[in-house]
Amino acid sequence: MPDLVFPDDDRYALSRSQFIGRPQEVLPQAIARCKNADDVREALELARHEGWEFAIRGGGHSNACHSSSSGLVLDLSPADEITFDGTRVTVGAGVRVGQVAQHLAPHERLVPSGSCPSVGLVGAALGGGFGSHGRQHGLTCDHLESVEIVLADGRVITADADHEPDLFWALRGAGGGNFGVVTKAVFRTVSSPARTHVRLAWPIAHAPELIRRWQRWPQPDDVSLELILLSPDHPDDPQQVVIIGAVQDDEHTGFLDIPPDLVETARVSRAGAAQLHPTPYSAVSLDPIAIPLTTDRPGMCTSKTEFFDDPLPDDAIDALLAHFTAGRVHGELREVAFTPWGGAYGRVPSGATAFAHRDAAYLVKHTVLVGPVGAARRGHEALDWLARSWQLTHPHGTGRSYANFPDPALDNALTSYYSTNLDRLTAVKAAYDPENFFRFAQSLELG
Numbered sequence: 001m002p003d004l005v006f007p008d009d010d011r012y013a014l015s016r017s018q019f020i021g022r023p024q025e026v027l028p029q030a031i032a033r034c035k036n037a038d039d040v041r042e043a044l045e046l047a048r049h050e051g052w053e054f055a056i057r058g059g060g061h062s063n064a065c066h067s068s069s070s071g072l073v074l075d076l077s078p079a080d081e082i083t084f085d086g087t088r089v090t091v092g093a094g095v096r097v098g099q100v101a102q103h104l105a106p107h108e109r110l111v112p113s114g115s116c117p118s119v120g121l122v123g124a125a126l127g128g129g130f131g132s133h134g135r136q137h138g139l140t141c142d143h144l145e146s147v148e149i150v151l152a153d154g155r156v157i158t159a160d161a162d163h164e165p166d167l168f169w170a171l172r173g174a175g176g177g178n179f180g181v182v183t184k185a186v187f188r189t190v191s192s193p194a195r196t197h198v199r200l201a202w203p204i205a206h207a208p209e210l211i212r213r214w215q216r217w218p219q220p221d222d223v224s225l226e227l228i229l230l231s232p233d234h235p236d237d238p239q240q241v242v243i244i245g246a247v248q249d250d251e252h253t254g255f256l257d258i259p260p261d262l263v264e265t266a267r268v269s270r271a272g273a274a275q276l277h278p279t280p281y282s283a284v285s286l287d288p289i290a291i292p293l294t295t296d297r298p299g300m301c302t303s304k305t306e307f308f309d310d311p312l313p314d315d316a317i318d319a320l321l322a323h324f325t326a327g328r329v330h331g332e333l334r335e336v337a338f339t340p341w342g343g344a345y346g347r348v349p350s351g352a353t354a355f356a357h358r359d360a361a362y363l364v365k366h367t368v369l370v371g372p373v374g375a376a377r378r379g380h381e382a383l384d385w386l387a388r389s390w391q392l393t394h395p396h397g398t399g400r401s402y403a404n405f406p407d408p409a410l411d412n413a414l415t416s417y418y419s420t421n422l423d424r425l426t427a428v429k430a431a432y433d434p435e436n437f438f439r440f441a442q443s444l445e446l447g
Helices: 037-050 097-107 121-127 165-174 204-215 281-286 314-325 343-347 372-396 413-432
Strands: 003-005 030-033 054-057 072-075 082-084 088-092 144-150 156-160 181-188 195-203 223-231 240-247 273-279 300-308 332-340 362-370
Touching (some): 030 037, 037 144, 037 156, 082 097, 088 097, 088 121, 097 121, 121 165, 121 181, 144 165, 156 165, 165 413, 204 223, 204 240, 204 332, 300 372, 332 372, 362 372
Parallel strands (some): 030 072, 054 072
Antiparallel strands (some): 003 030, 088 181, 144 181, 195 240, 195 273, 300 362, 332 362
């Protein structure tokens, strides 16, 4: 039986939402804290009986509040068991990236994923999942071997390459809330040698040249360095351009000793701050794993993304930076991140899993974050800034976006998220959820 939390429960204020989402807070009728598949099945029966809409929450990191509902929230955070057999790790749907990293660190193993420790590992995999190991080892979903899932009719089944293969295909890239509730997953792990973690920072004035050079830099598969524009939430604090990531090398000297014939010189100053040090992957888990919850109104953090095949032209870079540096507001943090693609991401065919964006050159993510007061007072203005930032680069993009950063304002969202795999996904949806029981804004539609 799930642990039900209603508005008159002292735990409700801490359970209702997470620090992420949109200007308007969504308050559920109840939260069902589910530890296993049986709990999930009973929670779904409750939602059906009461006629409530419902949402599924693993890590609670949905930019578009898809993990919140005015009806019932299925909170999977109690499903937090982790078991490791030497090569494979089995995790509950509530397990966070940082928890898995800590659990596997003594065994010198890892599951390729992002570096934000509070993100749910299962949720990341269901939408793809990328991070600093991705160009070497692939997406998180590429390491998914099987899932336990509760379907709309109440059945609990296992999906893998041999059992329910069409569903297993769909869950690797389009599995977030479209077909059922995933309660458990098995991942294949890889070796976790020491890596050199890199952080180089310059004043924002150097951003134009750095962006131009970064876009044309053919990073080896064992190098994954993002370029990020950072604007702190206090207008008096300087904006920066940062190159951050990891290099597969025991010592940082190998990264610094680049043969001269592989280097293009650029007229930028020495980085104002540089950090290079060998670090185990489990270091991502040193930050707090749980998002700090509050009984007050939560803040807002949301993003817009697009994949790119070609470098941005100079006029687009200049327009982006002009918008990024103008009109700063106290309490509003801005970020534009350029993430390298290629490598192992592209060695899997676009139709092998539901994740279709295999052949891009890089991903651009525009982000704005405001605290609780800012979200209430000027959340819509922050979203306007975000929309304009995305619009300035969009004419040069592919029109394809990352489904794990859902965008409520996106036109043709399903095509943008799933591209050439959309028709097959629609057929799988009809086969496993013919009544469209699992639905939310931007969920897959029945044909």
